[in-house]
Amino acid sequence: MNLFRKVLTAVVLSSVFALPAFADKCKDPIVDELSALSSNDVTRIERSRNALVTAGADVRVQVLSSFHRDPDGKMNTSLEAYKSQMLGKCKSWQAADGGMKNNLVLLLVAPKQKKTYLGAGGQWDRTLSADRKSQIVDTMNARFRDGKLPDGIVAGIDHMADLVSVKPSQEGKPVTINHAADYSGVSSFLKWALFLAALGGIIGFLIWLYRQNETRRTAQRNAQAERARCTQSLNGHEEPLAVLDAKVKQAEVTTEWKTRLNDMLDQTRERYRIASTEYGGVNRGTNNPDTPRLSVEEYDGMRGRYRTVAEKFAEADRSLGTVDSELRRALRGDPVAVVTPIREEPAVASQPAAGKQVPPQTTSAPEKMSRKDRRAAQRIASSTVPSNTPKTVHHHHHHDDGPGFVTGVVVGSVLNDHHHHDHRDRPSDPVIAKPDFPQDKERSGGGEVSADWGKSNEGSGVEKGWGESGSGKAAESSWSSSGNDRSGTSY
Known part of the structure; x- marks a missing residue:
């Protein structure tokens, strides 16, 4: 009695826990027991599936981990057996007579067993004939062998969608399959180009x-x-x-x-x-x-x-x-430069030196003199030196259509004689200019002349800067086989 209760409890519990799994597989359009599909892959499959749904198909795609066990606990031997088991449990898969629903399209893939199954309801007998389903399964298996499970599923669904989209009046004519233009590469390139341009602009x-x-x-x-x-x-x-x-x-x-x-x-x-x-x-x-x-x-x-x-x-x-x-x-003990401005009396102008004649002065004195004129002016100023000191007066005579002038400065004790004549208008009163150059020295043992500290040049700077029949005939194939037998051949 106790053993009977335990067995009954186990059966009830297993039925309770098994129902949700069957319920999910019955309702969900895409089932992935192996988690082999990424969210991106699911989106792609969903997009391809929608093309068939628009044509009136009820498409179910399942990626299975095994053939699963039957109610007696025995492992099913094929995807066809699994489909028959599920058809008896899933009301949404059934027609009124209990067979496969008229518009159902069922795609089952068992990667571990390397099996692919494609079944369709009676509505698709002419469009998805056994030969065409065989071609579609071969198309998918070729990609599955390369490890491209999502690509194989998408390719199979797209192939079915292309066949379903052909109108009945066009049957018998060559079928040209026009896939939608894939601009995913261009879109990806443009996105990267914009990203790099923005990044370059920010860096710049x-x-x-x-x-x-x-x-x-x-x-x-x-x-x-x-x-x-x-x-x-x-x-x-x-x-x-x-x-x-x-x-x-x-x-x-x-x-x-x-x-x-x-x-x-x-x-x-x-x-x-x-x-x-x-x-x-x-x-x-x-x-x-x-x-x-x-x-x-x-x-x-x-x-x-x-x-x-x-x-x-x-x-x-x-x-x-x-x-x-x-x-x-x-x-x-160096001698200091004695700079004494003097004016020559008219009487001095009337006494030419060494036979030179000095015309009377009538014009104003120039504001600036050459170095030679300044040296001459230094010599005329020799009158400031004591009378017992030998000296020679340097004077300039300027004869340029008018009276000239004489300039002179006494520096040191011994001077040399120097003459210069310039025939220009000069002032009536000679002016003795103060020398400005400290480098002027007398050549014959005299003193030095220093620059006037009262004069300076101000410095300044400027800088500028710089992506079968109504009875449910189907095609099942292994991934490595080809031909008309699609009922469970292995690789």
């Missing part, structure tokens, strides 16, 4: 942005460097200037040297003062190179303004160096 933009930022940072650093030059000069000139001033005050030199050195120091201080004042005017909030994300032009403008000030500081530094050089000359 990032490179351009990087270069712009780098150019701006470079311009900012240049402006900061020029400001640092100015700041360094502003903070560093006072001490050396004070030291040099103290040296001048303590130096035991002649009065003439003292006067000259003090004058040069005053001019140097003035240059530092001018540079410092200009730096204060430039170094404001609107000219702060530390301000971030300004344009390259703005940073370049700051750089130019700070460079102009830096050049003025550099000029003052050079002036300070010249004072130090002159101080060393003074300490060595």
Whole structure:
């Protein structure tokens, strides 16, 4: 009694658990027991299946793990046996008389057993004859042997769809199968091309942005460097200037040297003062190179303004160096250049030197003279040298349709004679010009002439930047066989 209950319970439970599986296989249009189809593959099969569904077919595709067992627990020996078993259980597969439904198309594949089955209801007897079903199965098996299970299923369904789409009036005529144009390759290419173009554009933009930022940072650093030059000069000139001033005050030199050195120091201080004042005017909030994300032009403008000030500081530094050089000359005992502007009296003009005649002066003196004229002017100034010092006066006579002029400066103690004649209109009063060149030295043992510190050239810089019969006759085939027998041959 207990054994009977156990057997009964097992039968009931197995029936309960088996029903859902059969129910799924009965209802689902696509069944994959081996999980051999990806979602992409299922989509492709569904798309091909829809073409048959549109023509009125009820298409079922099943990929089976085995032939499955019959109700007695014995393994079915073929896909035909499995189909007969399922036909008795699945109401959606049955016609009113219990046979295969008239419009049913059933495609069964058992990859492990390498078997393929294609069956169809009576509606498709003329369209899907035994020979045509055999051709379709051969088409699928060829791909299955290559390991292309999804491709084989799609090819079989497409082949059936092409046959079903032929109108009855066209039967007997050659059938031309026109597959839909496959633009998947072109579409894929265009997608990749657009992706690469977008990626290239993004990369190009990032490179351009990087270069712009780098150019701006470079311009900012240049402006900061020029400001640092100015700041360094502003903070560093006072001490050396004070030291040099103290040296001048303590130096035991002649009065003439003292006067000259003090004058040069005053001019140097003035240059530092001018540079410092200009730096204060430039170094404001609107000219702060530390301000971030300004344009390259703005940073370049700051750089130019700070460079102009830096050049003025550099000029003052050079002036300070010249004072130090002159101080060393003074300490060595070198003679100081005595530059004395003089005017020659009319009586002097009437006394020609060495038989030379000087016409009366009527025109104004020129603002600038050549080096030769300045040297001549130095010699005429020899009157400032003591009378017991031998000297020679150099003078120029200019005879150009009018009275000339005489210029002269006494430098050192011994002078040479030099004459020059120019016949041009000259002023009535001769003017003695002050020499500007420190490199002018007398050739015969005289002193030196230093440049006037009151004159300077301001420095400035400009930079520009840069995818069978109604009784249910069917075709079943192994993947490696061909011919008319489709009822379970093996590879």
